[in-house]
Amino acid sequence: MKHSKRFPHLLSCGLLAGMSDAARSKFVDDCNLRTFGTKTTILSQGEMGSGLLFVADGSVEVSYVSEDGNxxxxxxxxxxxxLGVVEAIAERPYAASCKALPGTTLLFCSKAQLDQQLSCPAFVRNFAGYIHDLLERDNRNQAVHQFYTAEQRICTYLHELSARRSDLRLSQSYLATVAGCSRQTVNRELGVxxxxxxxxxxxxxxxxxxxxxxxVRISSFETG
Incomplete structure (x- = not known):
């Protein structure tokens, strides 16, 4: 089965907006399928970008290691x-490491395939929009970590991560790491x-x- 038929939701990816149906389908179908049964590093911080990855199904942890090893x-x-589209187009090293969580399926598009799309005005415009969305997300997350309580952070991440699918394959300990709080706090808030x-x-x-x-839960802390 072609990738565009198996993963039709990828055709609605913002990076492909404004392209013809045939062009979007070909872009997705030309990618290589990769499936992971265990937690696996797929992109390593500092390595040169070699292409982009669509998260066809599942979740990918994105992490950064500082100069002092944190x-x-x-x-x-x-x-x-x-994932990886900025580094692949800019020919820069990956700015973070990415690990596919168990049960994740990815589609890999090589830099050569990606370069062919740079002559398409719609793709270039979409790429600029993608950068804008990254800036907005990073700014929002910075504000969340700086001003929100642990409970608000947990609710914020659950709301953000469930934008595309409601079933999140995340453990409580993993959510604690992302939200920057204890597992006990996560367990208590999830119970609520x-x-x-x-x-x-x-x-x-x-x-x-x-x-x-x-x-509503997030706002209740601000007004309560």
Missing amino acids: QAVVYVSVTGDV LRDAGFISLARGQINVLDRAALL
């Missing part, structure tokens, strides 16, 4: 996200959200049932 999880990419009917919990998975309610 590692921080800066983002979790979910289904529909794109579960009892309120905002989420449901399964082993290694969090199902977001009411995204709008998460925003």
